Amino acid sequence: MDNKISRIGVFTSGGDAPGMNAAIRAVVRACAYYKKECFGIMRGYEGMIEGDIVKLGARSVGNILQRGGTILKTARSEEFRTEEGRAKAFKNLKDEGINALIAIGGDGTFTGLHKLYEQFQLPSVCIPGTIDNDLAGTDYTIGYDxxxxxxxxxxxxxxxxxxxxxxxxxxxxxxxxxxxxxxxxxxxxxxxxxxxxxxxxxxxxxxxxxxxxxxxxxxxxxxxxxxxxxxxxxxxxxxxxxxxxxxxxxxxxxxxxxxxxGSPTYFDRVLASRMGVAAVEGLLAGKTDVMVGVNDKKMVYNAFNDIMNRHHVIDSESLRIAKILSI
Missing domain, CATH: 3.40.50.460 (Phosphofructokinase domain)
Incomplete structure (x- = not known):
């Protein structure tokens, strides 16, 4: 376990997806289990730049598992695309003592976190939350089901x-x-x-x-x-x-x-819970600049550079079956 990580920030960004709240809950409670402090960053990168950060505890994420949307809100940020914007965001994180990040979102979210990591070497893990199921490195994304x-x-x-x-x-x-x-x-x-x-x-x-x-x-x-x-x-x-x-x-x-x-299915709730715990455990195990994924029911960690130039492709068997059944 990486004892240098003491305060973990979690945020959602990009489009919302059913199951994001279940992932937030899992991150917060996994932090509590491993005796790490957790902070919620409101409105994604925009909130990070504005310093809109709140402390979260195990009880503060009660009764959100079944809720759609995201309690941390989400927004897009043009300013974060610039080095100056990322520097402002990093300063706010540093002022709060946050020394690791977990992002829940899609490829745009992951690209932003990767750039922050490149600029400041802040340990980070991504959780795939998008209904599109288009991210390589995982069989399923949160919200797709x-x-x-x-x-x-x-x-x-x-x-x-x-x-x-x-x-x-x-x-x-x-x-x-x-x-x-x-x-x-x-x-x-x-x-x-x-x-x-x-x-x-x-x-x-x-x-x-x-x-x-x-x-x-x-x-x-x-x-x-x-x-x-x-x-x-x-x-x-x-x-x-x-x-x-x-x-x-x-x-x-x-x-x-x-x-x-709407309320996420049982599958998305369980998937999000597993990924949230895996994200925290990955950070504490020294993993960074990676995305949590599930392959053949097993949790895996994918390096950013291995997944972001690829997409989760539809298998030819699904196309074949659809054609046969349409007669």
Missing amino acids: TATNIAVEAIDRIRDTALSHNRLFFIEVMGRNSGYIAINSGIAGGAAAIVIPEEDLTFEQLYAVLGEGGKTSKSSNLIVVAEGSKIGDAHTLAKQVASRSNYFDIKVTVLGHLQRG
Whole structure:
């Protein structure tokens, strides 16, 4: 155990994700278990620059495990992108006696912490908290399971009205440039087609799928579209189909930020708890400039330089299964 680390700061940054509060709770209570002080940094890097820092104890994180969002708030900071901004943030940390950091967020969050480490050699560990599940070095990110379950529930509800009216629905899900939510919610929801950034599907191929469904008297069609689709968002694709055929009664539903709110699933709560404890234990074991991850159910530590130029790719088997089941 690294006895030089006495005060650990924890913060959330970037987009919120269900399970972030569970991770905060785990960090704070792991610190208490190992007799280390813990401080919450409000509003991410912006709060770090402004010195908005509060002490946290085991009891101060009670009853947050089941809550969505983040009690520490989150914000983006342009000033932190500069050396001067990072110097101001480091001074505030030093004034509080904070000598290690744990960040919960996505790739932008991790890049910021890596730059702070390069500039001041402050021990740091990242916890992957993003619904996109796009970070290399971990099978799952915190929030992904909850967001996908919310998408599946929405697809199930939309299918009810699609069947009642013989409609074609385009359902757009979040995920930025990652199709993880789309591919798995599409498979689970019985989508006729799934449009994701990772696959080079053309509009003509998508339109052909709809035609095949008509030939086999398919009573409803649901198309799940990832927001980062290369051939257009849900509204664009719906307009293109409408311009080619008057056979379909077309509707569009964009789930948007609905997927980021609400109580996290048991899976995200457990994942976040495991990662929070692993982050503290990693720091105390001398690990720094790393991201906690889970591979084959085991906790691992990934060096920043090993993960930030790569993305968690969708396996070809998922694509194959989605194609087979869409007939």
